[in-house]
Amino acid sequence: MARAAGYVGRYRFSDTDVLVVTREGAALFGESPGVGRYPLFAEAEGAFFLDGIDAQIAFEPPASGPRKAIAATWRQGGQAQRGPRVE
DSSP: OTTGGGGOEEEESSSSOEEEEEEETTEEEEEETTTEEEEEEEEETTEEEOTTSOEEEEEEOOSSSSOOOSEEEEEETTEEEEEEBOO
């Protein structure tokens, strides 16, 4: 997971729904309101799933420049919601 550091940050889906992504070693973790902290498991470059919750997170890379994701898309229950990176 060479690009894990590029996914670390905060992604805002609404005023009260912010996904916080952190890194410990090679592992990534997400934290969301009402869900708490959970590990993110890679299934492809920039695509992750949650264990025990039928949800996936995909990070959107920038067109160019620093390799930090510019947004994340949360998919759950047939719905997809995009959250831009806020830091």
